[in-house]
Amino acid sequence: MATLLHIDSSVFPASASSSRAVAETFRKAWEEQHPEGTVIYRDLAANPVPHLTADAHTAGFADPAAHTPGQAAAFAGRLELIEEFERADALLIGAPMYNFTIPSTLKAWLDNVALMGRTAGESPSAKGTPVTVIASRGGSYAPGTPREGYEYVQNYLRAVLVDFLGLDLDFIVPELTMAAQNPAMAELVPLFESSRERAHHDAAIRAKSLAERLAA
Ligand SMILES: Cc1cc2nc3c(=O)[nH]c(=O)nc-3n(C[C@H](O)[C@H](O)[C@H](O)COP(=O)(O)O)c2cc1C
Numbered sequence: 001m002a003t004l005l006h007i008d009s010s011v012f013p014a015s016a017s018s019s020r021a022v023a024e025t026f027r028k029a030w031e032e033q034h035p036e037g038t039v040i041y042r043d044l045a046a047n048p049v050p051h052l053t054a055d056a057h058t059a060g061f062a063d064p065a066a067h068t069p070g071q072a073a074a075f076a077g078r079l080e081l082i083e084e085f086e087r088a089d090a091l092l093i094g095a096p097m098y099n100f101t102i103p104s105t106l107k108a109w110l111d112n113v114a115l116m117g118r119t120a121g122e123s124p125s126a127k128g129t130p131v132t133v134i135a136s137r138g139g140s141y142a143p144g145t146p147r148e149g150y151e152y153v154q155n156y157l158r159a160v161l162v163d164f165l166g167l168d169l170d171f172i173v174p175e176l177t178m179a180a181q182n183p184a185m186a187e188l189v190p191l192f193e194s195s196r197e198r199a200h201h202d203a204a205i206r207a208k209s210l211a212e213r214l215a216a
Contacts, residue, residue, distance in 0.1 A: 019094035138178030
């Protein structure tokens with residue numbers, strides 16, 4: 001039975017958050033397909049994980065028997081996140097764009113989970129695990145748009161999730177989400193609506209095919 005690790009990081013509830021809403025569509029399709037599977041849920045906005053400290057960092061490279069009390073305490077929290085990450089057969093991550101990049105809460109989670117020589121590096125422990133990232137954004141940073149060069153969500157996550165953690169990454173990008181609220185973007189509303197529709201459609205399809213593949 002497969003385990004899905006579902007992480008949300010939008011500061012808004014699902015009623016006002018594109019990434020949470022699309023992740024919910026994914027999760028529903030996954031659960032329908034895979035009712036006996038396990039879903040581990042982390043809401044990083046409601047329950048942020050600690051930022052990395054010197055103790056948490058250095059503990060990752062020291063013999064556990066030689067950990068100071070500070071290192072032992074800091075590393076215990078880190079280990080919980082790492083083991084949860086390694087237990088997952090698939091990951092689902094809501095990653096809204098804040099100031100051109102990911103929320104700091106998601107960055108803090110990544111800093112805890114990425115441990116050179118274990119989850120990261122030459123032979124990462126979760127190598128090949130599929131991860132679906134719902135990369136919502138108020139504008140559009142698609143190739144050819146004026147803001148293309150400001151895209152530090154997909155570019156950054158590709159580097160960390162694929163090149164560093166060895167995951168098998170798929171993005172779903174609900175874009176132009178600010179169009180409905182910003183009068184200056186009124187003419188982009190149809191593009192926002194089609195992007196939203198496509199994101200929900202792709203999330204359901206992706207969840208179904210992953211659940212089928214992992215249950216086989
Ligand atoms: C603090 C903050 C910073 C934001 N920065 C950007 C930005 O740099 N570029 C952008 O296109 N949208 C930006 N937005 C808009 C969000 O990306 C947009 O509302 C998106 O839908 C957020 O995902 P969510 O709906 O899941 O919360 C920002 C929103 C917030 C709250």
